[in-house]
Amino acid sequence: MTSIFFAIIALGVLIFIHELGHFLFAKAFGVGVEKFSLGFGPKIVGKKYGETEYLLSAFPLGGYVKMVGEGDDVEITEEQRTVSFSDKSVLRRIIIVAAGPIFNLLFAYFLFIVVFMIGVPAVTTKVGEVVPGKPAAQAGILPGDLITAVNGKPVDRWEDFATVISKGKIAPMQVTVVRGATVMNYNMVPEPRTTKNLLGETVTSPVIGVVAAGETVTDHFTPLEAIKRGSEQCWNVISLTFLSLVRLVERAIPLDTIGGPIMIVKIAGQQAAAGGVNFLAFVALLSVNLGVLNLLPVPILDGGHLAFYIIELIIGRPVGKRAREIAQQVGLVLLVSLMILAFYNDIARIVTGK
Known part of the structure; x- marks a missing residue:
């Protein structure tokens, strides 16, 4: 139950941020908003303030902002035309639609800064x-040694040490360690190891054959350093997410790695148990995924609507209704298929214990 609670908190916040982006820019451009809902389906509770009804709906895996004049075959009065979404310029419609996923990416950026x-x-x-x-064993390195430098370059974190080794060459190197009160230098030549990385690519990199003891410390950063590192981390996660999607399409990454709601619930519980920082980082990662996925040019997603509006901007007229309907049907099939696959993978993991 704890895992479900934290998953609902994480998804609820991200859905709210996403829909808030649409809502704020719709309001800024004078578009009337009829409903702001967290969740889909039957209304659980709702309250109307001004022209907008704010809802909490039954199914928490999403949300929506219903704007005046949004969608095909929507009838509006002459009075509503001035606040109709469809009557706004194509650039304003693009901004309103793009605001949702962009708010998710900005929220992730903010969370990464907070984490640092x-x-x-x-x-x-x-x-x-x-x-x-x-190589390390042959040279004489022992468990318990503290590595302090590689080829004279100081290292004090395992990630930095591993990066120096993996990005180095298969050439003689010197590793400096502290054993007790004694500083010792060991010469060795790394050996190549071929593995698959997170993107399913086969890579060969140097290794010396040591494993971290798992001893951890907490690194704190000033606000300026946190902004710098948060920017780098956010960009790296966005890039990795896009590349992962490409590799999935290429089948370089197996389809059974896709996770659904059950996986999110499990990981949310694990990260919350590990501490607040871990949970915030997990929410930031989810926020990036939500933002990136919604920017994909798949009909029924924000990216699909953006694609239609960009085409309209280029050709000077809206995409034909029949073409939109066909594209939306294809998009719905793709989305439902992805959801079925994600649920299947989640259940398979439970059955196999992975």
């Missing part, structure tokens, strides 16, 4: 295991 300001756990360079027969 609060403090992030980092693994030290203390060695936990030395793989027998590998």
Whole structure:
């Protein structure tokens, strides 16, 4: 139940941020908003303020902002025409629709900055295991050693140390360690290891055969440093999300890696149990995924509507109604198929215990 609670909190906040983007820009451009709903389906509770009814609906996996004059075959009065979404310029419609996913990306950026300001756990360079027969073992490095430098370049976090090794060459190197009160230098030549990365690509990189002890410290950053690192982290996650989608289409990443609501519930519980920073980072990651997915040019998603409006901007007239209907039907089939696959993968993980 705890996992479900935290998943609802995470998704509820992200849906609210997304719909808030649409809502605020609709209001800014003089578009009337009839409904602002968290969730789909039957109304659980609702309250009307001014022209807008604010709703909490039964199914929490989404939300919507219903604007005056939005959609095909919507009848509006002459009085409503001045606040109709469809009567606004195509540029304003593009901004209103794009605001949802962009708000998700900006919210993720904000959360990453907060995470770095609060403090992030980092693994030290203390060695936990030395793989027998590998370069480090042959050179004489032992479990418990604290790695302090590679080729004279200081390192104090395992991520930095691993990056130096993996981006280096298969060439002689010197690793400096502290054992007790003694500083020792070991010479070795890394050996190549071929693996698959997160994008399913086969990569070969140097390794020396050591495993981190898992000793962690908390790194705190000033607001300026947090903004810099938050910017880098947000951009890296956005780039990785786009690349992952491309690799999924190419089948470089297996389709069974796609997760659905059950997976989100499980991970939300795990991250919440690990601490507030972990949970915030998880919400930021979800926010990026929600923003990126909604920008895809798939009809019924925000990106599909944006594609229609961009075409309208180029050709000077709206895309034909029949073409939109066919595209939306195709988009619905794709979305439903993806949801079925995600649920299937979630259930398969439960059955297999993975």
